[in-house]
Amino acid sequence: MRVLGRFQPGILTGHDFLDCEIVIKAESVSATFSVILLPEDLEDWEDSLAALESGRFAMWLESGRTPSMKFKADESGGLWASVHAGPSSGATVTVPLFVPPPAWVSEQRDLLAQVREVYPPRSRRDVTRCLRVAA
Numbered sequence: 001m002r003v004l005g006r007f008q009p010g011i012l013t014g015h016d017f018l019d020c021e022i023v024i025k026a027e028s029v030s031a032t033f034s035v036i037l038l039p040e041d042l043e044d045w046e047d048s049l050a051a052l053e054s055g056r057f058a059m060w061l062e063s064g065r066t067p068s069m070k071f072k073a074d075e076s077g078g079l080w081a082s083v084h085a086g087p088s089s090g091a092t093v094t095v096p097l098f099v100p101p102p103a104w105v106s107e108q109r110d111l112l113a114q115v116r117e118v119y120p121p122r123s124r125r126d127v128t129r130c131l132r133v134a135a
Helices: 039-053 104-118 124-130
Strands: 002-006 018-025 030-037 058-060 068-073 079-084 092-098
Touching: 018 079, 030 039, 039 058, 039 068, 039 104
Parallel strands: none
Antiparallel strands: 002 018, 018 030, 058 068, 068 079, 079 092
């Protein structure tokens, strides 16, 4: 997930969303999905991180208004990520990520904290700098 900046700067805070994109780059796959995040999506990411930390399956962005993400650990400890672009194309891309290092979830929480510090962001540059992110 890469946060690009505010979706509609200048509108009341409650209507100011984050313009983002899910970027998948693997040996045989390259895909980008546009996403607009709401404040509650950031809370849901925190819940997903808790599930991943305990070794459970996790889903994120399940509302149906954006592409959704699923994360599943395999027997070897690796992590698989799937993005389903249901609202637009219906395409699903699944790629193996890696065996997460022990501090991975903690690092993701730190990145989330950085987003929250600048949300709503002071400028597009602030958000882009702190969130070349997550997965």
